[in-house]
Amino acid sequence: MLNDWDCIIFDADDTLFHFDAYAGLQRMFAGYDVQFTDQDYADYQAINKPLWVDYQNGAISALQLQTRRFTGWGEKLSVAPEVLNSGFLNAMAEICLPLPGAARLLDALHGKVKIAIITNGFTALQQARLERTGFRDYFDALVISEQVGVPKPDRAIFDHTLALLGNPARERVLMVGDTPESDILGGINAGLKTCWFDHGTRPLPEHIIPDWQVTSLSELENLLTQR
Numbered sequence: 241m242l243n244d245w246d247c248i249i250f251d252a253d254d255t256l257f258h259f260d261a262y263a264g265l266q267r268m269f270a271g272y273d274v275q276f277t278d279q280d281y282a283d284y285q286a287i288n289k290p291l292w293v294d295y296q297n298g299a300i301s302a303l304q305l306q307t308r309r310f311t312g313w314g315e316k317l318s319v320a321p322e323v324l325n326s327g328f329l330n331a332m333a334e335i336c337l338p339l340p341g342a343a344r345l346l347d348a349l350h351g352k353v354k355i356a357i358i359t360n361g362f363t364a365l366q367q368a369r370l371e372r373t374g375f376r377d378y379f380d381a382l383v384i385s386e387q388v389g390v391p392k393p394d395r396a397i398f399d400h401t402l403a404l405l406g407n408p409a410r411e412r413v414l415m416v417g418d419t420p421e422s423d424i425l426g427g428i429n430a431g432l433k434t435c436w437f438d439h440g441t442r443p444l445p446e447h448i449i450p451d452w453q454v455t456s457l458s459e460l461e462n463l464l465t466q467r
């Protein structure tokens with residue numbers, strides 16, 4: 241099965257790395273003597289999630305997303321939203337953990353196919369996390385939407401990544417991710433094969449149809465390495 245592929249591209253958050261935003265926010269706000277509650281998190285997500293949709297649709301920039309989600313808290317604490325955002329990303333880097341099976345999967349792929357990350361996450365977190373987990377050397381390309389200027393699902397970020405990987409035949413490239421609207425739809429629009437990492441927390445939209453679907457990285461490893 242590995243012979244079928246030249247490149248495998250991964251999303252980062254909740255695909256290779258555990259992304260516990262609630263724990264990161266609690267850690268960051270503890271530095272301001274704020275006990276960040278379940279309700280605070282629900283209120284934060286009510287602002288944050290629509291901003292991510294706007295970002296993926298190209299309506300706002302990465303910087304606008306990162307500051308707007310902390311505007312209210314910035315006013316409450318008399319702290320610049322940019323400072324809160326930076327503290328949050330640092331906290332997320334400190335608590336980062338690979339998802340179960342990530343290290344073993346990357347070991348199985350390393351040296352056999354080219355491996356890349358395309359992430360809509362932010363530069364400070366992504367780079368720190370690859371350093372801390374020791375994963376950095378596994379990847380032939382790390383593509384961060386904040387640096388490229390366009391997020392997934394925009395085809396341009398996939399085209400940019402494929403150019404970095406030597407422009408392989410698109411049918412020999414697999415995109416793996418947990419977010420249908422950015423990872424899977426973006427991969428499909430770029431002419432790649434796709435694999436949805438289903439965490440069991442949401443249904444797959446009817447109009448987005450991946451080639452494969454897995455519920456763990458070990459399942460993906462079995463799928464890729466079977467003969």
